[in-house]
Amino acid sequence: MTSLLATTVAIPDVIVFAAGAVMIMIGALGVITSRNPVHAALSLILTLFGIAVLFIEQQADFLAAVQVIVYAGAIVVLFLFVIMFLGVDRNEDLDAEPLAGQRSMAFVIVLMAVGAIIALGAEAHWVVGPHSVSGVPGGPYQNVYNLGRSVFTTYLFAFEATAALLVIAVVGAVVLARRSGAANAEQPDGQPENEEVAS
Amino acid sequence: MITELATTMIKMPSIDYLAILPVLILIGGAVLIMAITAMVPGGLRRDVATAMTVTTALAALISSLVEWHRVLVQGATTTIAHAIVMDGFSVFMAIAVSSCVILASLIGHDYLKREDISSAEYLILALISAAGAVLMASANDLVVIFLALEILSIALYVLVAFNPRRAESGEAALKYFILGGFSSAVFVYGIALTYGATGTTNLTQIVDFLGQNTAQHPGLLYAGLGLMIVGFAFKVAAVPFHFWTPDVYQGAPSPVTGFMAAVAKIGGFAALLRVLLSAFGTQAATWQPIIYALAVASLLLGALLMVVQRDVKRMMAYSSINHAGFILLGVEAATTRGVQAALYYLFAYAIMTVGVFGVITLVSGNGDRDTDIASYRGLLRRSPLLGACLVVLLLAQAGAPFTTGLFAKLGVLSAAVSVGSWPLALIAMVSAVISGFAYLRLTLISVRPVGAPTDVDELGVETGVSAPMHHLGATLMLEEELPTEVEIAHVGVSPVALTGVTLAAAFTIIFGIVPGPLLSLAHAATMSLLG
Numbered sequence A: 001m002t003s004l005l006a007t008t009v010a011i012p013d014v015i016v017f018a019a020g021a022v023m024i025m026i027g028a029l030g031v032i033t034s035r036n037p038v039h040a041a042l043s044l045i046l047t048l049f050g051i052a053v054l055f056i057e058q059q060a061d062f063l064a065a066v067q068v069i070v071y072a073g074a075i076v077v078l079f080l081f082v083i084m085f086l087g088v089d090r091n092e093d094l095d096a097e098p099l100a101g102q103r104s105m106a107f108v109i110v111l112m113a114v115g116a117i118i119a120l121g122a123e124a125h126w127v128v129g130p131h132s133v134s135g136v137p138g139g140p141y142q143n144v145y146n147l148g149r150s151v152f153t154t155y156l157f158a159f160e161a162t163a164a165l166l167v168i169a170v171v172g173a174v175v176l177a178r179r180s181g182a183a184n185a186e187q188p189d190g191q192p193e194n195e196e197v198a199s
Numbered sequence B: 001m002i003t004e005l006a007t008t009m010i011k012m013p014s015i016d017y018l019a020i021l022p023v024l025i026l027i028g029g030a031v032l033i034m035a036i037t038a039m040v041p042g043g044l045r046r047d048v049a050t051a052m053t054v055t056t057a058l059a060a061l062i063s064s065l066v067e068w069h070r071v072l073v074q075g076a077t078t079t080i081a082h083a084i085v086m087d088g089f090s091v092f093m094a095i096a097v098s099s100c101v102i103l104a105s106l107i108g109h110d111y112l113k114r115e116d117i118s119s120a121e122y123l124i125l126a127l128i129s130a131a132g133a134v135l136m137a138s139a140n141d142l143v144v145i146f147l148a149l150e151i152l153s154i155a156l157y158v159l160v161a162f163n164p165r166r167a168e169s170g171e172a173a174l175k176y177f178i179l180g181g182f183s184s185a186v187f188v189y190g191i192a193l194t195y196g197a198t199g200t201t202n203l204t205q206i207v208d209f210l211g212q213n214t215a216q217h218p219g220l221l222y223a224g225l226g227l228m229i230v231g232f233a234f235k236v237a238a239v240p241f242h243f244w245t246p247d248v249y250q251g252a253p254s255p256v257t258g259f260m261a262a263v264a265k266i267g268g269f270a271a272l273l274r275v276l277l278s279a280f281g282t283q284a285a286t287w288q289p290i291i292y293a294l295a296v297a298s299l300l301l302g303a304l305l306m307v308v309q310r311d312v313k314r315m316m317a318y319s320s321i322n323h324a325g326f327i328l329l330g331v332e333a334a335t336t337r338g339v340q341a342a343l344y345y346l347f348a349y350a351i352m353t354v355g356v357f358g359v360i361t362l363v364s365g366n367g368d369r370d371t372d373i374a375s376y377r378g379l380l381r382r383s384p385l386l387g388a389c390l391v392v393l394l395l396a397q398a399g400a401p402f403t404t405g406l407f408a409k410l411g412v413l414s415a416a417v418s419v420g421s422w423p424l425a426l427i428a429m430v431s432a433v434i435s436g437f438a439y440l441r442l443t444l445i446s447v448r449p450v451g452a453p454t455d456v457d458e459l460g461v462e463t464g465v466s467a468p469m470h471h472l473g474a475t476l477m478l479e480e481e482l483p484t485e486v487e488i489a490h491v492g493v494s495p496v497a498l499t500g501v502t503l504a505a506a507f508t509i510i511f512g513i514v515p516g517p518l519l520s521l522a523h524a525a526t527m528s529l530l531g
Helices: A011-033 A037-057 A062-088 A104-125 A143-152 A157-183 B002-007 B015-038 B046-074 B088-113 B117-136 B142-162 B167-198 B203-212 B219-234 B244-251 B254-281 B280-306 B312-333 B336-362 B384-398 B404-418 B422-447 B496-511 B516-530
Strands: B077-079 B084-086
Touching: A037 A062, A037 A104, A062 A143, A104 B219, A143 A157, A143 B077, A143 B142, A157 B015, A157 B117, A157 B142, A157 B254, B015 B077, B015 B084, B015 B117, B046 B084, B046 B088, B046 B117, B084 B088, B088 B117, B088 B254, B088 B336, B088 B496, B088 B516, B117 B142, B117 B254, B142 B167, B142 B203, B142 B219, B142 B254, B167 B203, B167 B219, B167 B244, B203 B254, B219 B254, B219 B280, B244 B312, B254 B280, B254 B312, B254 B336, B254 B404, B254 B516, B280 B312, B280 B496, B312 B336, B312 B404, B312 B422, B336 B384, B336 B404, B336 B496, B336 B516, B384 B404, B384 B422, B384 B496, B404 B422, B404 B496
Parallel strands: none
Antiparallel strands: B077 B084
């Protein structure tokens, strides 16, 4: 058992960590302070990229690649699509507080949460260790190998169960996309249209 | 280790298909309905779709009974790399969920017809959601529990938004989705911290780890446990994680509300019980105070706010919070008796709530408009069978004799007393009295004749938010609160939904008079959980 702060860390690790942490913080601040939603989405890419750097520092190379491809790539592009659909020219009024004092409340709560996490990291005993357990550093068996193994052994069922989520996503998208059609033009004959399911 | 990995081929874990048969049947049925709907020109006919759903749920129920037989012979087994467990507990929950699906699809049938919404997607989502609930009860790995929770919840988010012509439906779905997503994030963070503290996500291995190691700095473990409890408390609508409940229950289409109330509670409590009692059984002294506090808050707030509601769906939302408190009573006891009582309560409540929301579906009329308490006036005269079912189900929720409600409440109360939590039991009894008042008021309103003049012993309705305890007596006085000329809409009772409601009421009475079978089923399920 090790305590996170008690382990000795090499200097290059510290530098990489600091670089990643700075990227994450700048990106995160950009997300909440940008008036233009597009800028906020782009700042999010910086944050997610910084997290990828931290993954590399933890020797989780595969996760770092997935982080860049899936999150920084696909998901933020999806965000941008939505923002473009709704109109990029609308700047958010950041001064409006729908709930009085919510910003200062959020600040206090975040401070408390961060404090709790630091306290936990410093004091608690972590069984899994400060570094990735999925890959042996420099060894011939890399992350992909180990992840692949666990997907088909330990987490086989969890892996298969995600199929149900995909079915829900397909059906849910059809249901929710149809509602705008149903609201605009009432189906006079009441016959449900089911072409979407096939596509 | 490394050389061993290099030389061995990947050995796929053995799969006992019987252990996941109910889940496979439910998802398979959903996919089948989806495929046939896509292929049949003009879509699947409503009654065919409903019949297929009922058949699927029946098949899942029967496969659970086959599992039950196997469990009796061989005892509990785990399969698929110990990610899935088949024991009395998982079978019990599968039976409960399948029963709810049968009732809910019968009730939903008429709603969809009335609102002119295509049935197939509704039934597909309901089946997959039910599969998620069954999976939550049979998962033996925190990752699988999380995925099952998401399968259950995401399907419910879409179901809540199912009526495109009601703005409230979409609003409720958005609220449920955002708060639900937030609670899922908290839950998965709890899993991560638990993994950090124990080095595994498998419940059996967590038990082994906690049995062999004494945590000198257990902060991480406790933080993980606490965050997971928050996630579950949100799902089962326990105070103070209940804020979504009234709005979502009110906004969702009525049959969906019933299904959601039943299935989400079964799934949430199933996973909560398994995680707390099976994986963290050694840490009971840590989590019992948390559950105690949740139970007290849910019991009191649920009962007090229930009395002041005018809208029947909101009333039932607070009633569900109150029931969550009662079930937590049994969880807190953490004994065979307590868990058995909690399981019995869970099953009884699930059936009751589906039935009550079935009645609400039929009474509310087109667009779910008439949910005011006044719409129930004289229901017994207007539609005798429906009214009788409502009376039975409401009295059962209040805990009347000859219904499952009595044994449910008695069971959890005696379990709490037997472990010395008599203050909790006392609070529960007080809350039962307060909520009983609300149930009785709705019962009396539906028993009263339609045209009865309002000035004769009218049971008024409190609209203020003042402390109901204080006004308990006052509200019984004459009040002119209810409008004299209520539009008494004709209740369109159709045989399919009525069958569902009647089945729920029949279940409540039969197992209330002969509680033996259900109690012994709950007992066997408890034994497999506590070992």
